[in-house]
Amino acid sequence: MPAQSSTKLRIQFRMRIYRDGGTAVGPGKIALLEAVVRTGSITAAAQEMGMSYRRAWLLIHELNRSLRRPAVATAVGGARGGGTTVTETGHEIIRRYRSVEAAAERAAAADLAALKRMLAP
Amino acid sequence: MPAQSSTKLRIQFRMRIYRDGGTAVGPGKIALLEAVVRTGSITAAAQEMGMSYRRAWLLIHELNRSLRRPAVATAVGGARGGGTTVTETGHEIIRRYRSVEAAAERAAAADLAALKRMLAP
Numbered sequence: 001m002p003a004q005s006s007t008k009l010r011i012q013f014r015m016r017i018y019r020d021g022g023t024a025v026g027p028g029k030i031a032l033l034e035a036v037v038r039t040g041s042i043t044a045a046a047q048e049m050g051m052s053y054r055r056a057w058l059l060i061h062e063l064n065r066s067l068r069r070p071a072v073a074t075a076v077g078g079a080r081g082g083g084t085t086v087t088e089t090g091h092e093i094i095r096r097y098r099s100v101e102a103a104a105e106r107a108a109a110a111d112l113a114a115l116k117r118m119l120a121p
Numbered sequence: 122m123p124a125q126s127s128t129k130l131r132i133q134f135r136m137r138i139y140r141d142g143g144t145a146v147g148p149g150k151i152a153l154l155e156a157v158v159r160t161g162s163i164t165a166a167a168q169e170m171g172m173s174y175r176r177a178w179l180l181i182h183e184l185n186r187s188l189r190r191p192a193v194a195t196a197v198g199g200a201r202g203g204g205t206t207v208t209e210t211g212h213e214i215i216r217r218y219r220s221v222e223a224a225a226e227r228a229a230a231a232d233l234a235a236l237k238r239m240l241a242p
C-alpha cells in the first residue's frame with residue numbers, strides 16, 4: 001500500500017524486569033549504562049542523559065545492589081579521583097537486554113506488519 | 122540456583138506504535154479496548170480502569186481516528202441511548218497486540234533467563 005509509506009511509523013519495545021515492586025532492569029538503567037560506556041564517567045553520562053549526577057549515581061547504585069556482581073565499578077584514588085568502569089557483568093546486561101529487544105521485534109514482525117496495515121494512511 | 126526461586130521476578134513487555142509524534146497503539150489503549158469488550162460500555166470500562174469517561178472517550182476517539190476502520194462503534198438511539206461494540210478490527214488489534222507480546226517473550230526466553238540469573242538472590 002503506497003499510501004502507508006508516506007506515514008512515519010515507529011515501533012518501540014520496552015522490557016522491564018521487576019522484583020519486590022521496583023524495577024531491577026529497565027530501559028532507563030540500560031541507557032545510562034551505555035552512556036557510562038561511551039563517556040567513561042558517571043558525571044558525563046548523567047550530563048548526556050540530562051539528569052543530575054545524584055540521580056545517575058542512585059540508579060547505578062540501585063542496579064549494582066540488585067545484581068550478584070556489580071555492573072559498574074569505581075576505582076578509588078588516582079590523580080583525577082579514580083575512574084568508573086562498566087564491568088563484564090555490565091556489558092553482558094547491555095548485550096542481553098538489547099538482544100531481547102531485537103529478538104522480540106523479529107518474532108513479532110508479522111503481527112506488527114498487520115497492525116501497521118490497519119492504521120489509517 | 123534454588124535461592125533464585127525465592128525472589129519474585131516479573132517481566133513486563135510494552136510495545137507502542139508511534140506515528141507523527143503520538144502513540145497510535147500502546148498498552149493503555151489496548152487495556153481500555155479489552156475493558157470495553159468485558160463490560161460492553163465505555164462508561165463501565167472507564168470506571169474499571171479508574172479513569173474519567175471523558176479520558177476513555179478521548180482515547181477511543183484517538184484510536185479510531187488513527188485506524189482505517191474504527192475499533193469501537195457506537196450505535197445511536199435505542200432505549201438506553203445506543204450501545205458500544207468493539208468491532209472486528211478492534212478484536213483483531215487486541216489479538217495482534219497480545220500475540221506480539223507473547224512472541225516477544227518466547228523469543229527472548231534465553232536472554233531473559235540469563236538476565237534473571239545475574240540478579241542477586
